[in-house]
Amino acid sequence: MKKFTNARIYRQHDQVSEILVENGAIKEIGKDLSKADEEIDLKGRLVVPPYVDAHLHLDYVYTGRTTGATNTSGTLFEGIARWHDVKKTQTFEDARTRALKGIREEVSRGVQFIRTHIDVDDPKLTGLKAMLEIREQLKDNVTIQIVAFPQEGMYAYKGGDAMVEEALKMGADCVGAIPHFEWAREIGEKSIHRTVELAVKHDKLIDVHCDETDDVMSRFVQLLNALAMAEGIGTRTTASHTCSFGSADNAYAFRMMGLFQQSGLNFISLPTENAYLQGRQDSYPKRRGLTRVKELWEGGVNVCFGQDSINDPWYPAGNGNLMNILDNGIHLAQTMSFGELDRCLDLITYNGAKTLNVEDQYGIEAGKPANFLVLDADSPFEAVRQRADVLASIRNGEYLFKRPEPRYEVELDVFRKTR
Ligand code: FE2
Numbered sequence: 001m002k003k004f005t006n007a008r009i010y011r012q013h014d015q016v017s018e019i020l021v022e023n024g025a026i027k028e029i030g031k032d033l034s035k036a037d038e039e040i041d042l043k044g045r046l047v048v049p050p051y052v053d054a055h056l057h058l059d060y061v062y063t064g065r066t067t068g069a070t071n072t073s074g075t076l077f078e079g080i081a082r083w084h085d086v087k088k089t090q091t092f093e094d095a096r097t098r099a100l101k102g103i104r105e106e107v108s109r110g111v112q113f114i115r116t117h118i119d120v121d122d123p124k125l126t127g128l129k130a131m132l133e134i135r136e137q138l139k140d141n142v143t144i145q146i147v148a149f150p151q152e153g154m155y156a157y158k159g160g161d162a163m164v165e166e167a168l169k170m171g172a173d174c175v176g177a178i179p180h181f182e183w184a185r186e187i188g189e190k191s192i193h194r195t196v197e198l199a200v201k202h203d204k205l206i207d208v209h210c211d212e213t214d215d216v217m218s219r220f221v222q223l224l225n226a227l228a229m230a231e232g233i234g235t236r237t238t239a240s241h242t243c244s245f246g247s248a249d250n251a252y253a254f255r256m257m258g259l260f261q262q263s264g265l266n267f268i269s270l271p272t273e274n275a276y277l278q279g280r281q282d283s284y285p286k287r288r289g290l291t292r293v294k295e296l297w298e299g300g301v302n303v304c305f306g307q308d309s310i311n312d313p314w315y316p317a318g319n320g321n322l323m324n325i326l327d328n329g330i331h332l333a334q335t336m337s338f339g340e341l342d343r344c345l346d347l348i349t350y351n352g353a354k355t356l357n358v359e360d361q362y363g364i365e366a367g368k369p370a371n372f373l374v375l376d377a378d379s380p381f382e383a384v385r386q387r388a389d390v391l392a393s394i395r396n397g398e399y400l401f402k403r404p405e406p407r408y409e410v411e412l413d414v415f416r417k418t419r
Contacts, residue, residue: 001027002397003036008378009364010048010345019047021370024396028366046375046383048345049363050112050393051322052352055207055240055268055306057149058116059095059127061102064311071313075280076212079314080151080181086313087122095130102310103134103142106320107400110373110390112142115207115306115356117149117176120167121157132171141395145356147207149176154191156182161194168198174205179220180213180244188220196227205236205357207268212241214278214287216248222256225265234263238355240306241270242291243278253292260301266355267301269293270308271329273315293333297347304351305329322348323387330384342380370397376406 004019009029020028020036060083063069068085071078099116106114118127128146135144148167150160154177157163164175177195179188192208199206206228211218221239228237245253260267269291278289296303305325309315326348330336335344353362364372374392377383392402 001034001036002038002040003033004040004042004047006044007042007047007374008044010046010349010380013046013379016044019364019370019372021397024370024398026364026366026368026370029364042374044378045391046377046379046388047364047372048375048383049349049353050371050373050395051110051348051390052113052304052356053106053111053307053320053322054113054115054238054304054352054355055270055308056102056106056114056116057118057309057312058099058102058114058131059090059118060312060314061310062098062312064313064316069313073280074277076277076314077181079277079312082313083119084152087119087127090122090126092126092130095127096134099130099134102320103138103144105310106307107142107393109319109321109323110393111320111322112371112393112395112400113353113356113358113362114142115145115147115174117147117151117207117209118167118172119151120148120163120172121150121152121160122163125163125167125170128167128170128172141400143356143358143361145173145205146171147174147176148172149209150178153178153182154194155187161191165198165202168202168204172204174207175199175202176207176209178209178212180209180211180215180218185217189223192220192223192227195224196231196233199233199236200231205238206233207238207240210239210242211244212274212277213244214247214281214289215244218244219248219252221245225256225259225263228265229259229263234265236357237263238266238268240268241274242267243274243289245291246289247287253295257295257299257301260296261299265301267291267293267296267303268306268355269303269329269333270306271332272318272325273308275328275332276315288332290329290332293329294335297335302351302354303347304355305347306352323384323390326384327387338381341384344384345380369395371395
């Protein structure tokens with residue numbers, strides 16, 4: 001048995017607790033618990049469940065500077081065109097090596113749950129094969145969900161819908177789609193119908209790249225929500241991006257908000273990526289590119305943040321640091337009241353877990369796997385204000401990593417002390 005002492009557990013951080021771990025699971029949380037073979041003093045630091053990156057493209061990582069990948073316009077659509085060329089040269093080994101490097105970067109910053117979209121508009125399904133192997137090899141270190149994602153369309157790419165179904169049969173966890181990239185609204189709608197049919201037929205989750213455009217006429221989320229609600233699978237369905245919902249008029253938005261509350265649909269906002277990609281045709285004022293994060297969150301609709309890209313044809317930066325994503329997201333969404341700051345860690349933890357439908361194995365409670373992070377802060381507010389580092393990531397009771405406490409000399413004459 002192992003015991004972590006002096007932990008301030010997120011959502012119950014007003015006092016310190018002990019966490020007793022046995023056989024990789026949390027046995028008990030409380031005070032004055034029984035002795036353990038090993039006791040680790042967390043010195044009053046904040047303990048949070050692992051970060052969840054609910055939306056990432058692991059087959060694209062580190063291709064941003066390869067030949068032919070340069071996206072000169074900085075738009076989503078040029079990114080897709082550049083990837084079309086880059087993926088022709090992708091090999092299994094190359095895809096595997098890059099994805100592992102991306103996972104390592106994410107895990108080194110506290111991520112233990114990743115939902116990755118993998119492009120299946122590829123007759124060889126190279127990226128998917130690499131990812132299926134990695135998901136199995138790493139399952140004790142990091143939980144990975146794979147979305148069968150037709151990057152160039154279910155129909156704009158000939159046979160894309162069949163490739164999605166093939167990927168689901170091979171073991172992908174979620175059905176993906178990109179309706180705003182199909183060649184006409186009607187075809188985009190057809191892809192949404194097909195998405196829901198496939199999810200029901202194969203008993204899979206859904207995660208659609210939905211309305212990732214500033215075009216206010218792009219309203220595929222309405223159909224996705226309606227069909228998911230009719231099938232009773234709203235909570236198993238996710239709308240990623242929904243940028244156009246941030247440009248929609250209030251009459252439409254408020255009608256939809258009520259329907260989202262009924263269906264239980266999940267939303268993922270990708271703040272850094274969409275702040276960079278959207279508004280490219282705007283002069284000034286220039287849109288922020290985000291969906292209505294604040295209103296969704298306030299309205300009780302499940303919404304979370306994700307990284308989306310690490311150095312690929314869509315976005316040159318990105319490093320799997322969810323605290324950075326959160327920091328950008330809460331600024332862009334204007335969700336920085338003290339009340340919001342105290343609970344915004346939900347957007348990269350619990351809300352992501354709900355989106356992934358992994359709540360049964362997630363959270364700091366007796367009986368759940370002993371998966372948690374130790375942050376270099378003593379409260380959620382300080383963690384967010386300081387953009388606190390992750391000092392340790394614990395998975396099934398064992399360290400995935402731990403870092404030394406940061407120390408530095410403050411040279412101001414009036415202080416002259418070591419912190
Ligand atoms: Fe994406």
